[in-house]
Amino acid sequence: MPNAKHQANSLLYMVCGRDIALRCPRPCSSGRNTLAKTRVSYDSFRRLAVRCCFFVCFWLSVICFAPSFAMAATAGSAAFQQGAQAYADGKFEQSASLFGEAARAMPSPGTLHNLGDAEWQCGHVGPAVLAWERAHWLNPLDRNTRTNLRFGRKAAQLDAPDLAWYEVCSAWLPAGWWDWIACLSFWLALGLVTLPGALRWRKADWHQAVAAAGFAIFLLTLPALVGVETRSKLGIVLQKDTPLRLTPTNDAQVIAKLPAGETARFERKRGHYLFIRTVMTAGWVEQGELGLIAGPLQE
Secondary structure, three states, rough: OOOOHHHHHHHHHHHHHHHHHHOOOOOOHHHHHHHHHHHHHHHHHHHHHHHHHHHHHHHHHHHHHHHHHHHHHHHHHHHHHHHHHHHHHOHHHHHHHHHHHHHHHOOOOOHHHHHHHEEEEEEEEHHHHHHHHHHHHOOOOOOOHHHHHHHHHHHOOOOOOOHHHHHHHHHHOOOOHHHHHHHHHHHHHHHHHHHHHHOOOOOOOOHHHHHHHHHHHHHHHHHHHHHHHHHOOEEEEOOOEEEEEEEOOOOEEEEEEEEEOEEEEEEEEOOEEEEEOOOOEEEEEEHHHHEEOOOOOOO
16 A cells, blocks of 8 residues: 555645656756856857947047048138138139148048149149049049040040059059958958857858958958059159159159150159159159159148
8 A cells, every 4th residue: 555655645636637756856957057058158248248348439430530531620620711712703723722631631542533623714724633633543434534534634645544353443443442442351261260160159051161261362452452552552743844853863864755744653762752664764853843643642
């Protein structure tokens, strides 16, 4: 005859569907659960730390650079408005000066394009072509700037620059875009290769696909980056009949006279003289007689 303990266990089994002995957890499962919870907590903390680092870096960059950008934009906007009004009134010399001030405060394709228009109206072929080239450097997608360059060179009987294939590719997009595309594609691909293992994420097929695409885009940007670097050495002759010297000295023999707006490629510098190469010849000019299309704006 069953004892009282066995009857109690049988009754509980009928009610709950399992024996009371099965309710007791196994000793080993408690330690396993604790280890899993510790591992999850560590992974969560590491992901939170990475996010906090990105957040802090972003806001530090905003706090450091936003005031200077705002001040430059305010000064450039006022000069731009005054230059546009002077251009509408036919005061082209004043307009060119104001547009130049606005471009030095905050360079932009529109401001440089208008600066070129004002310089052309003043009869300054070299500074006009240089301003249009700088606008095209910042935004090669602007059709009006390309039209002005073709018109100006045709009117002044100037040759277009002779570009290599990788320099032509670099002119498809603004020069600064290639750096961002190369940087983002490289780090995206590298992150998708390394981060899933470091953060113990589950690897997926799309990780490898996106990483392969990122590396492919990075490799395709390399010729364009080389083209940007070599194209930044192009310059425009600023003054009419600029003497091209045989040596970098004041009393050097003049081997040619360059027209204003002529495109030349800067190769090296000695003192305040620059060695340049045009389509037809090569020689030395003074530093102030050549403006680089990727160089700083002069007063």
